[in-house]
Amino acid sequence: MEVRARAPGKIILAGEHAVVHGSTAMAAAIDLYTYVSLGFPTPNENDDTLKLHLKDMDLEFSWPVGKIKEVIPDLGSVTVSSPTPCSLEIARAISILVEEHKIPEAKVGLASGVSAFLWLYTAIHGCKPAKAVVTSELPLGSGLGSSAAFCVALSAALLALSDSVNLDFSHQGWQVFGESELELVNKWALEGEKIIHGKPSGIDNTVSTYGNMIKFRSGELTRINTNMPLKMLITNTKVGRNTKALVAGVSERTLRHPSAMSSVFNAVDSISNEMASVIQAPVSDDLAITEKEEKLEELMEMNQGLLLCMGVSHASIETVLRTTLKYKLSSKLTGAGGGGCVLTLLPTLLSGSVVDKVVSELESNGFQCFTAGIGGNGMEISFTGFS
Numbered sequence: 001m002e003v004r005a006r007a008p009g010k011i012i013l014a015g016e017h018a019v020v021h022g023s024t025a026m027a028a029a030i031d032l033y034t035y036v037s038l039g040f041p042t043p044n045e046n047d048d049t050l051k052l053h054l055k056d057m058d059l060e061f062s063w064p065v066g067k068i069k070e071v072i073p074d075l076g077s078v079t080v081s082s083p084t085p086c087s088l089e090i091a092r093a094i095s096i097l098v099e100e101h102k103i104p105e106a107k108v109g110l111a112s113g114v115s116a117f118l119w120l121y122t123a124i125h126g127c128k129p130a131k132a133v134v135t136s137e138l139p140l141g142s143g144l145g146s147s148a149a150f151c152v153a154l155s156a157a158l159l160a161l162s163d164s165v166n167l168d169f170s171h172q173g174w175q176v177f178g179e180s181e182l183e184l185v186n187k188w189a190l191e192g193e194k195i196i197h198g199k200p201s202g203i204d205n206t207v208s209t210y211g212n213m214i215k216f217r218s219g220e221l222t223r224i225n226t227n228m229p230l231k232m233l234i235t236n237t238k239v240g241r242n243t244k245a246l247v248a249g250v251s252e253r254t255l256r257h258p259s260a261m262s263s264v265f266n267a268v269d270s271i272s273n274e275m276a277s278v279i280q281a282p283v284s285d286d287l288a289i290t291e292k293e294e295k296l297e298e299l300m301e302m303n304q305g306l307l308l309c310m311g312v313s314h315a316s317i318e319t320v321l322r323t324t325l326k327y328k329l330s331s332k333l334t335g336a337g338g339g340g341c342v343l344t345l346l347p348t349l350l351s352g353s354v355v356d357k358v359v360s361e362l363e364s365n366g367f368q369c370f371t372a373g374i375g376g377n378g379m380e381i382s383f384t385g386f387s
C-alpha cells in the first residue's frame with residue numbers, strides 16, 4: 001500500500017523577496033518535479049521505524065517510533081485539518097532526532113529538509129512506522145523552489161494516506177486533489193517551508209500546489225490565463241546559497257533603510273502587475289508578440305536592478321547578465337539569488353544559432369543551461385498496491 005506524490009518546481013518571473021514584504025509577484029510552475037513515495041509497513045513486516053530515504057543523495061534516516069514518542073512531547077493539540085506552525089519545543093525535539101544522524105558537511109543544508117519531514121510526518125500521522133523515499137529532478141538550493149516542491153509532495157503524500165481526504169484509490173495514473181484538499185496540502189507545505197526558509201511568502205508552495213502561472217500577493221493567488229508562448233533559458237550558476245539567509249538579509253536591510261526599501265518594494269509591485277497585464281493581453285500576430293516580449297524584457301531588467309538594490313545579486317549572476325546582454329538578451333535572477341539560477345527571455349523570433357552561441361559562452365564559464373516547460377501541472381498523486 002503506497003502513494004506517490006509529485007510536485008513541480010517554479011520560476012519567479014518578477015517579485016521575489018519583495019513578495020515577502022507584501023508586494024505582488026509572478027511565478028510559474030516548471031516541468032521538473034520532486035517525487036515522494038510513502039508507504040506503511042504491513043503488520044507482519046514487524047517494522048517499528050520511521051524511515052526517510054533521500055535517494056539522490058544516497059542518505060537514509062531511520063528513527064524507532066518509540067524514540068520519536070520519547071523525544072517529541074505531546075502532539076495532542078495538533079489537528080490534520082488545521083495546519084499549525086511547529087512550536088519551539090517540538091522544533092528542539094526534532095533537531096535532537098535530526099542530529100542523531102551524521103549528515104556529511106557538504107550536505108548540511110539538508111538538515112532543515114529532514115526537520116520539515118519530521119514535523120509534517122508527526123503532525124499528520126503522529127508516531128507511526130512508515131517509509132518515505134524522495135527523488136528530485138530539481139537542483140537543490142538554486143532558486144527553482146526545491147524546498148517548496150519537497151514540502152508540497154510530502155504534504156500531499158501524507159494527506160493522501162490520512163483519513164482527512166477522500167480519494168479514488170482505484171484510479172490508475174496521476175490524479176489531482178479536490179479544491180479543499182489542495183488548500184490543505186498548500187497550508188501544510190507552508191508550515192514545512194517555514195522550517196526551511198524562516199519567513200516564506202508562500203508563493204513557492206502555492207505555485208507548486210496549483211501549477212500554471214500565478215500572480216501572488218499577501219497569501220492570495222490569482223490565476224493568470226495566457227496564450228503567450230513564453231520561453232526562458234535557465235542558467236544555473238551552480239553557486240550554492242541558502243534562501244533563509246538571503247531572506248533574512250533583505251529584512252535586515254529593510255530595518256536599516258525602511259523608507260528606501262519600501263519604495264523598492266512598491267516599484268517591484270508595479271513591475272509584477274504590469275508584467276501580469278502584458279502576459280495576459282491577447283496575442284494576435286508576430287508584431288504583437290515581439291512588442292510584448294520587449295516589454296517583458298524591460299520589466300525583467302528593471303526587476304533585476306531592484307534585486308541588486310536589495311543586495312541579493314552575486315558576481316556569478318552579474319557574469320550571466322553581461323554575457324546574455326552581449327547577445328541583446330535580457331535576464332534576471334530567479335528565486336532568492338545570491339547565486340542559483342538566472343532567467344533569460346528567449347524571444348519567439350530569436351534564431352537557434354544565437355541560442356547555441358549564448359549557451360556555449362555561458363557553459364564555458366562553468367554554468368549549466370537548460371530550458372523547462374513553463375506553466376504546467378501542480379501537485380498530483382498516484383496509488384500503487386491497491387486492488
Ligand SMILES: Nc1ncnc2c1ncn2[C@@H]1O[C@H](COP(=O)(O)OP(=O)(O)O)[C@@H](O)[C@H]1O
Nearest residue numbers: 109110113140141142143144145146147150243
Ligand atoms: N529533495 C529534497 N530532499 C530533502 N530536502 C530537500 C529536498 N529539496 C529541498 N530540500 C530542502 O530545501 C533546501 C533548499 O531550499 P532553498 O534554500 O529554499 O532553495 P530552493 O528552494 O531554491 O531549492 C535544501 O537544503 C533542503 O533542506
Ligand SMILES: C[C@@](O)(CCOP(=O)(O)O)CC(=O)O
Nearest residue numbers: 016017143145200201335336
Ligand atoms: C526569495 C523568495 O521570494 C523566493 C525564494 O525561492 P527559492 O527558495 O530560492 O526557490 C522567498 C519567498 O517568497 O518565500
Ligand SMILES: [Mg+2]
Nearest residue numbers: 145147148243
Ligand atoms: Mg526554497
